[in-house]
Amino acid sequence: MNKRNIIVLIGGILFGFGLSYSGMTKQEIVLSFLQLEDLGLIFVLGGAALVGAFAINVLAKYQKKPVLGGEFNPRRRILSWKTIIGAVIFGIGWGLSGQCPGSAVASLGTGNLPVLLGIAAMFVGAYLKGLLDS
């Protein structure tokens, strides 16, 4: 495994640990947020985004280039109807199931096997989106 993938693996392990620690791997906890019974999810998203913002907007500016070379590019996307319609469809799926891509994949590590069906369905959904592009 090259250096880049070793770092991606370590970062991914932290990401998955954090998702499990915060309960986001449990669809019931995510749904309790979406039913406005437990607002903790805001702190997960907010905490992660704030640490990420510090890295992207402060540390990266001092560092100038990634340790392994290349360029820093903040994640920017052009706003289009696809962004919004896609977000609506994603929102319906998230509200229905309590699953989003990262939390569903991490959930496998907690032994939550039913979520395999949800992940398989996500692949089908991504495949249908790919067909739409042709």
Added chain:
Amino acid sequence: MFPLGIEPYLVGGIIIGIGVALIYLVTGLHATQSSFFTTTLSWFSKRKNFQKDKNLKERGWRLTLATGLVIGALIHTLTLSPTGFWTTSVQLWRLILGGLLVGFGTRLSSGCTSGHGISGLASLSKTSLYAVIVFMGVAIVTASIVQMLGVSP
């Protein structure tokens, strides 16, 4: 508002943020999740849409990232987790139909809770801010309607 307290949420979020920051500062990559489905499909579909250079270039590290997520959650489950191994009671039709919409919608929107929610907001992207407001609002309405209809869990 916070029946389980704030600590697990805030600490978990900070650990996620450290993972994202580490990957960005060392490699310049954004540790986002929903592209994983599209890049992984490039191993199985010969269609041009999946065989784009970008997908072929990214599919290795994105699979590595997904593997890391599973290992990280497994480590937590085996060590600090109060509940240990765990299985959801949410009905399978919800997982499957919801998953289908999540897969399609996140790819159409070019981002999910991590792509728009963490990396996008951390990059101060207005597009991502609008996306987060929309998917979170729609999800709250959807989950509340499903609950009102008496579907549980």
